[in-house]
Amino acid sequence: MAHDSNHQDSHHPKHGFWRTYVFNTDHKMIALWYGITALCFLLFGFGLVMLMRWQLAYPEQPLPLIGKWFGPTRMPDGVMLPEFYNQLGAMHGTIMVFMGIVPLAVGAYGNFLIPLMIGAPDMAFPKINLASYWAFFIGGVVMLASFFVPGGAASSGWTSYTPLAVIATTGQTMWIIGMIFLITSSLLGAVNFIATIFQMRAPGLSFMKLPFFIWAQLVTAFLLLLAFPPLEAAGVMQLMDRVAHTSFFMPSGLVVSGEHLKISGGGSVLLWQHLFWFLAHPEVYVLILPAMGIISEIIANNTRKPLWGYKGMVYSIVILGLLSFIVWAHHMFITGMGTTISAFFQATTMIISIPSVVILTALFISLWGGSIRFNIPMLFALAFLPMFGIGGLTGLPLGLSSPDIQLHDTYYVIGHFHYIVAPGTIFALFAGIYYWFPKITGRKMNDLLGHLHFWPSLICMNLVFMPMMIQGLAGVSRRLYDGGASYAHAQGVLHLNVLMSHAAWVMAVFQIPFIINIFWSLYKGQKASDNPWESTTMEWATATPPPHGNFAFDPKVYRGPYEYSVPGATQDYTPQCQEKVI
Amino acid sequence: MEIEKGWLQKIMGLPPLASAHGGEIDFMIFLLHLLMLVLFVGWAVFFIVVLWKFRASRHSKANYKGVTNHYSTYIEVGVAVIEAILLLGFSIPFWAKNVDALPTDRNTVVVRVVAEQFLWNVHYPGADGVFGKTDPNLVDKQTNPLGLDKSDPAAKDDIVSINQLHLPVNRQVLIYLSSKDVIHSFALNIMRVKQDAIPGLSIPIRFIPIKTGQSEIACAQLCGLGHYRMKGYLTVSTNKEFDEWLASQAKQSQSSSDDFWN
Numbered sequence: 001m002a003h004d005s006n007h008q009d010s011h012h013p014k015h016g017f018w019r020t021y022v023f024n025t026d027h028k029m030i031a032l033w034y035g036i037t038a039l040c041f042l043l044f045g046f047g048l049v050m051l052m053r054w055q056l057a058y059p060e061q062p063l064p065l066i067g068k069w070f071g072p073t074r075m076p077d078g079v080m081l082p083e084f085y086n087q088l089g090a091m092h093g094t095i096m097v098f099m100g101i102v103p104l105a106v107g108a109y110g111n112f113l114i115p116l117m118i119g120a121p122d123m124a125f126p127k128i129n130l131a132s133y134w135a136f137f138i139g140g141v142v143m144l145a146s147f148f149v150p151g152g153a154a155s156s157g158w159t160s161y162t163p164l165a166v167i168a169t170t171g172q173t174m175w176i177i178g179m180i181f182l183i184t185s186s187l188l189g190a191v192n193f194i195a196t197i198f199q200m201r202a203p204g205l206s207f208m209k210l211p212f213f214i215w216a217q218l219v220t221a222f223l224l225l226l227a228f229p230p231l232e233a234a235g236v237m238q239l240m241d242r243v244a245h246t247s248f249f250m251p252s253g254l255v256v257s258g259e260h261l262k263i264s265g266g267g268s269v270l271l272w273q274h275l276f277w278f279l280a281h282p283e284v285y286v287l288i289l290p291a292m293g294i295i296s297e298i299i300a301n302n303t304r305k306p307l308w309g310y311k312g313m314v315y316s317i318v319i320l321g322l323l324s325f326i327v328w329a330h331h332m333f334i335t336g337m338g339t340t341i342s343a344f345f346q347a348t349t350m351i352i353s354i355p356s357v358v359i360l361t362a363l364f365i366s367l368w369g370g371s372i373r374f375n376i377p378m379l380f381a382l383a384f385l386p387m388f389g390i391g392g393l394t395g396l397p398l399g400l401s402s403p404d405i406q407l408h409d410t411y412y413v414i415g416h417f418h419y420i421v422a423p424g425t426i427f428a429l430f431a432g433i434y435y436w437f438p439k440i441t442g443r444k445m446n447d448l449l450g451h452l453h454f455w456p457s458l459i460c461m462n463l464v465f466m467p468m469m470i471q472g473l474a475g476v477s478r479r480l481y482d483g484g485a486s487y488a489h490a491q492g493v494l495h496l497n498v499l500m501s502h503a504a505w506v507m508a509v510f511q512i513p514f515i516i517n518i519f520w521s522l523y524k525g526q527k528a529s530d531n532p533w534e535s536t537t538m539e540w541a542t543a544t545p546p547p548h549g550n551f552a553f554d555p556k557v558y559r560g561p562y563e564y565s566v567p568g569a570t571q572d573y574t575p576q577c578q579e580k581v582i
Numbered sequence: 583m584e585i586e587k588g589w590l591q592k593i594m595g596l597p598p599l600a601s602a603h604g605g606e607i608d609f610m611i612f613l614l615h616l617l618m619l620v621l622f623v624g625w626a627v628f629f630i631v632v633l634w635k636f637r638a639s640r641h642s643k644a645n646y647k648g649v650t651n652h653y654s655t656y657i658e659v660g661v662a663v664i665e666a667i668l669l670l671g672f673s674i675p676f677w678a679k680n681v682d683a684l685p686t687d688r689n690t691v692v693v694r695v696v697a698e699q700f701l702w703n704v705h706y707p708g709a710d711g712v713f714g715k716t717d718p719n720l721v722d723k724q725t726n727p728l729g730l731d732k733s734d735p736a737a738k739d740d741i742v743s744i745n746q747l748h749l750p751v752n753r754q755v756l757i758y759l760s761s762k763d764v765i766h767s768f769a770l771n772i773m774r775v776k777q778d779a780i781p782g783l784s785i786p787i788r789f790i791p792i793k794t795g796q797s798e799i800a801c802a803q804l805c806g807l808g809h810y811r812m813k814g815y816l817t818v819s820t821n822k823e824f825d826e827w828l829a830s831q832a833k834q835s836q837s838s839s840d841d842f843w844n
Contacts (some may be wrong), residue, residue, distance in 0.1 A: 057598040073630070082808065086804070088691050156804065161764075161803075164764040164804070164805060167763075211656050220600055251783075253718040253782070254763060255718050255721045255762040256763045258727075259721065260721060263816060264804070267782075269782055303636070305645060306645060308649060333741045334777055335780060336777065336778065337676065350666070354658065354665075360656060361657070362654075365649050365654055367632045368632055369631070369636060369639050369648040370636045370644045370645075371642075373639075386622070389621075392616070396617070400668060400672075400673040402606070402607055402681075405775070407680075409803055474597060475597050475800070477802045484810075486811055486813060488797075488798055564646075
């Protein structure tokens with residue numbers, strides 16, 4: 001459990017530029033690279049949807065000012081082509097999930113915080129860690145480059161359903177190759193996280209004393225390790241279908257635009273969906289679990305009391321992880337499923353909602369009896385709770401196969417999962433940036449700019465995603481280039497597209513205070529002490545910024561992670577590695 | 583011919599309802615949203631009270647223990663019980679009765695729908711009630727979109743229409759759905775019918791239209807650049823009008839078998 005050698009090298013080794021910044025195996029530097037790269041991808045993926053929202057609000061009208069920059073193959077005279085719309089849709093999903101949120105929530109947060117929170121000098125395999133980042137970076141570059149190949153980027157949705165994806169243009173090949181790099185990156189990261197958490201905890205840090213964030217990262221790492229390989233295999237099979245004309249996913253008798261395809265046939269279209277969702281449902285939990293971890297840390301710290309029901313939360317998150325492997329086919333209720341199979345997947349889906357409710361309820365109840373500080377990280381963390389609540393609740397009618405008949409593949413689905421990942425996960429990621437910024441840089445972020453970021457984002461998120469529920473109930477399909485304008489049944493809810501688009505653009509404007517805040521605070525922010533939030537977990541017990549090797553002393557753990565307001569203590573927080581209660 | 587919405591469709595913002603089984607789906611959607619509303623309002627009230635009551639300026643010393651009762655456990659058990667009722671009492675029986683089981687009614691109207699980029703081919707078996715053989719090698723985009731084998735006697739009286747699905751009211755309908763190229767999804771909003779059209783599979787869909795009128799067939803699954811305009815029309819008419827339409831189509835396809843494209 002404990003590492004034998006307590007000797008750490010707390011001196012910065014002197015290296016040149018390349019070894020210091022680019023090929024530095026220190027987990028904190030890798031985490032920073034992950035963070036910066038992922039934030040850039042998030043901004044880019046968000047930019048793609050800004051373009052889509054123009055087309056949805058004002059179908060086939062030229063985009064003013066910047067429209068003509070996109071060229072005749074994408075937006076002739078500033079009017080978006082359906083081909084380009086589909087590329088934007090597929091790449092928005094891919095970039096946000098695989099290049100934005102996962103690398104930020106896992107690569108950046110996990111890498112930075114796991115060794116610090118468990119009192120370890122670095123990750124278990126620093127070189128594998130570096131390889132993980134560079135595999136991610138190459139995957140990202142391949143994905144971005146795919147916009148410039150003939151026919152443009154992948155356009156078959158982030159789900160890349162076959163046969164559409166097999167007969168698609170070259171961009172799809174790039175997508176698969178990019179995905180293989182991204183998956184490799186996650187697998188390398190996952191083994192590293194698991195080994196580190198199992199092997200390198202400080203003496204005294206038993207599993208039930210781990211901060212909830214570490215539990216979340218541990219379960220997430222197992223999900224990545226066990227769910228990604230089937231998609232990697234499926235990706236290679238789809239690649240073979242495309243370039244070697246195999247027929248893993250191609251049935252006999254396909255006739256595309258009147259031409260009988262000359263392929264061997266005999267494959268199964270649905271096999272791809274099973275393999276894809278076998279990854280992609282656990283992937284949903286990869287997106288949300290680290291967010292729950294971040295929120296838990298911030299809520300405990302800012303209520304100045306222990307998390308309520310810590311043990312129940314730990315059991316719940318482990319059960320969530322296990323169950324997430326047997327719910328995947330609820331994405332496929334309308335592919336022609338019989339009663340037995342659909343009953344199984346409905347039942348598991350209903351069962352998995354229970355541990356989610358337990359975690360959310362525990363976080364709500366944790367607030368009771370606290371002494372709540374409303375700083376910027378806490379505002380984002382608090383907003384997470386009802387927003388994730390809406391996202392979770394709207395999953396219920398989708399998780400039961402019968403109401404899903406009406407709601408499947410409508411905007412209701414888009415609204416549902418965006419509530420979970422946008423004002424849910426992304427708010428949690430923002431909360432974490434405001435919270436741990438002082439540990440990384442030694443300076444606090446600005447409060448006024450923080451408020452200017454938080455409140456408009458919260459309002460706009462709801463104005464973007466709530467109308468989607470209304471459109472979905474009315475039966476408007478997702479992934480429509482004109483937002484449903486050509487369908488009679490959509491006419492009554494079409495005007496909402498204009499509202500949603502404007503809210504999205506306003507939201508984009510109010511991300512500027514956040515970007516300014518990062519750069520301004522880096523140089524001009526209020527200087528922070530080593531433990532500015534008066535926190536109990538171990539990352540705050542070391543110097544700011546943490547030295548190479550993390551701790552100048554040998555950390556030992558004496559108590560659980562959230563010993564705030566301990567009865568009898570004069571100080572309202574008692575750090576994990578502090579021997580005596582004062 | 584606008585179909586009126588019922589109270590359920592009005593408060594939930596659902597499309598009008600025109601099928602026998604759809605009422606159950608709408609009712610389930612209603613119940614689920616009621617459950618969500620109760621849970622959300624409950625959480626929200628608790629949330630606002632707590633934020634007000636325990637803000638640092640009012641409550642400067644936190645309580646180490648916090649909540650010591652077990653009400654939350656009762657609520658969680660309550661949620662689990664309600665979910666179990668919805669699952670076992672509504673969703674699974676509904677699926678077994680309306681989706682899984684094939685109709686046994688001899689008066690059933692049987693139609694094949696074959697999706698392709700970006701239209702719906704509708705295939706009626708004609709007077710003999712037997713679908714003619716099809717072969718992908720015989721497909722011609724202009725003259726023979728389904729690749730019907732004209733040498734098959736069963737194919738002689740078959741009727742193929744594009745984007746026009748006509749059905750009689752108050753009769754059991756059985757549609758065999760498939761696709762020629764990629765996955766599409768056959769959505770009849772007002773019938774509460776949605777089924778993926780999957781190449782290589784022929785999937786049965788069953789429902790009973792209970793109101794006459796015209797509405798749309800929408801594609802619900804991304805199928806390429808024309809996905810957004812892959813729209814067909816559904817006409818539900820009386821038995822008599824339906825038979826007349828079939829007769830006129832039969833005549834048309836005999837006189838100009840290569841001209842129905844328009």
